[in-house]
Amino acid sequence: MRIVPRLAKGTDYEGPVLAQQIEAAAEDLLLPLLRKHGAEDRLLHALLTEVKGSTPRWRLDLQMTLPRDRIATASAEAPDPETAVAQAVRRLFRDAKRHVDLLIDRKRQRRQKQKNARAAITARLAALPADTAPASQAGITPLLERLRAVARRELAYLRAAGDLAPDWPTLDDVVDEAAVATREAWDPTRPGEKVWLALLRNLFKVLNCEVAANRVFGEAVSLDAPPPEDARDQAEAMVEEEFLEFHQPDESLTLADVLPDDIAPLADAPAEDETAAEQALLADVVKDLPQAWRRAWLLQDLEGLSVAAIAEVLETTKARAESWITEAEAFLSARIEDAGIVRQAGLRLTLRRTPG
Structure with a gap:
């Protein structure tokens, strides 16, 4: 972890001393967490402000970019810089750990979802009528590479727009789903061009379902209800979920991405x-x-x-x-x-x- 200390205007303190205090405070919890998940090279920006007034106060603001472009922030205000550092670093660790835990849980859920989807596709293929299964396979096989090109392009655009996460669904998943749906409704009298149109139609249906599943819908909250006991924690968790679901999309696409x-x-x-x-x-x-x-x-x-x-x-x-x-x-x-x-x-x- 590389610490970039800054002092607000009028703050009488030493930047190197601030960096040493932050590193010492992070040694027990924050640094081991970052090392465990390969993020020990992250930049930690720190701004110390001396709050003028009758009673001396010191405010420390921390900011760090975590994996998946999640920007974690934490602040603390205390009578002395050392206490402000300890409190801010502890809050930053709590935020970072929540983010890492949710990423791990999300990855686990996706692995299970993919496993279930694969099992469902296998079951659907096994249920195809014996008289149409070979013909439907032969009918779509020459078109699958073209379908993969269209799916690859659509996934690139949907991810660039932030409609889909960068790692889900996979190209194979959406192509397989579209192929199975087309084979299930197989019509041996359908010409090749109509088979191609059916594959495209089913591909877009699969992608529409994935986009809908990726969206996060807000829940209504009564304004008359009392606030939760720890409103700060709940607010941080809500922000965390938004960052997880609405990842930072690519700023631009190239021709190689879509063609x-x-x-x-x-x-x-x-x-x-x-x-x-x-x-x-x-x-x-x-x-x-x-x-x-x-x-x-x-x-x-x-x-x-x-x-x-x-x-x-x-x-x-x-x-x-x-x-x-x-x-x-x-x-x-x-x-x-x-x-x-x-x-x-x-x-x-x-x-x-x-x-x-």
């Missing part, structure tokens, strides 16, 4: 190429689209689907699907223009590799 190699722009394209610059920006700003607009636009641009097919996949009307694509195009064009990129007249926006 398969066969349609991404060439890696050695010159940096001054306006088309390459436009596509790089486009891949990032697509994440700002509403979900329906984004899916409709990408299905047309990258999958080459007709408006009718997009409407079938997204379970909406042709008119609405067409309006989503139009609105998305207008939004993206405006963002590209705001960035100062001059587009060739008559060329539509696309993430596909353009002929050189």
Whole structure:
């Protein structure tokens, strides 16, 4: 742990002394916790303030970034710096331990959830009718790599928007769920293109369920009810849960994050190429689209689907699907223009590799 001590203006104290006191106070509890979970190299920012008044008071504010970008803070005010340090470090340890315990519990729950999901998929596959199981497997197998590319792209955008956690669900989980759902409703007379649309439709249904499960809904609290005995602890726990559920999303996406190699722009394209610059920006700003607009636009641009097919996949009307694509195009064009990129007249926006 590296301590960065700071003194507020007008505070008469020694920074190195403050750092030594914090390190000594952290030796028993906080440092062992950080070492155990591989976070001993974290920066701890400390600000000591001498509170002027008739009675001397000292205030210490601590801040540290924990694993998963959780910012832990603690403060204490006491008659002397040593007491303020001891109290603030103790509170920071309590906050950090709560965070670590919840992360461990969340990981355990996810492992169990994944195990249960795998068992459920196995049971659903075993329940498929004997006369359709081989045919359904043969029917979807050639399409699974394409489905994985779409799922990988959607997961990247949902995680960048903060709608899904960075480690759940996995790519295999959502693809397997979509494949099983498609096989369960297998129709041997369905042409290959309709099978592809069914796979996409089921994939988006699976992702919608995961997004809904990832959301945290607030509970109503009566304003007339008495406050809890330890309101501070409860408030800290609520903040903790928000940080756990709403992780810090990626600030930007690259083409490599969302496109398969066969349609991404060439890696050695010159940096001054306006088309390459436009596509790089486009891949990032697509994440700002509403979900329906984004899916409709990408299905047309990258999958080459007709408006009718997009409407079938997204379970909406042709008119609405067409309006989503139009609105998305207008939004993206405006963002590209705001960035100062001059587009060739008559060329539509696309993430596909353009002929050189």
